[in-house]
Amino acid sequence: MVTAQRDPLDVRVVADPRRLGELRNRLNGWLADRGIPEELADRVVLAANEAATNAIVHAYRDTEPGPVRLRAEADGRSVVVTVSDEGTWKPARPGAGPGGRGVLIMQESMDDVRIDRGTHGTTVTLRASAQHVPEITDTVEPDAERHRLDVRTVGQTTVARLHGSAHPVAATHLRRQLLAATCGGVVPLVVDLAELESVDGGITEALQAVAHAADGAGERVVVVAPTEAVARRLTGLNEALQIVRAS
Known part of the structure; x- marks a missing residue:
């Protein structure tokens, strides 16, 4: 206390x-x-x-x-x-x-x-x-090939394309990958899900955390959704998440 x-x-x-x-x-x-x-x-x-x-x-x-x-x-x-x-x-x-x-x-x-x-x-x-202790140990995905993140910089924006899928146990790993790519959420971020196999708990949990960090830094996270179903699932997760459909 x-x-x-x-x-x-x-x-x-x-x-x-x-x-x-x-x-x-x-x-x-x-x-x-x-x-x-x-x-x-x-x-x-x-x-x-x-x-x-x-x-x-x-x-x-x-x-x-x-x-x-x-x-x-x-x-x-x-x-x-x-x-x-x-x-x-x-x-x-x-x-x-x-x-x-x-x-x-x-x-x-x-x-x-x-x-x-x-x-x-x-x-x-x-x-x-004092009631909350953050997870400080490195989290390794059980299956290293389950998801892959390709990151590039376009101007002042980080563009991250996610391939495969992210099981809920990989949420911490994915969150840290995205936050590291955006210097803790202070750099504008676009997350492209066009190559994603499925949107499961690991994806939504990581995106919520990254959006919270970006919101705290006065930024937003743009998520490119491959289908209308994915867009609907992600809508409402966080006000700092802007969902757009893949062209």
């Missing part, structure tokens, strides 16, 4: 990589003082560190370093951390190297991640509950 506190943590630093350790230590100490379970505290610090790193390294890339603010609260059910800056959002580029993994790490660590990108800065809101 997370105990609600009236005294949130509120730290403001200049965007300097040398201040990351201070932010982590302040947050870790605040969580410990409030008796937050160690597993939950570790997840929160990991995700907050990624959000702060993105703000410090990227928000002021072409300007003078500005402020980065970290605020943490416990609301009785969960811990909520916001990391905000007054800089400019730098869009991730899938396939352009090891960058863009910070949001993916946040998505894997937290129950909910929201990214608000505006003209006057970016705010990342992280929420995690």
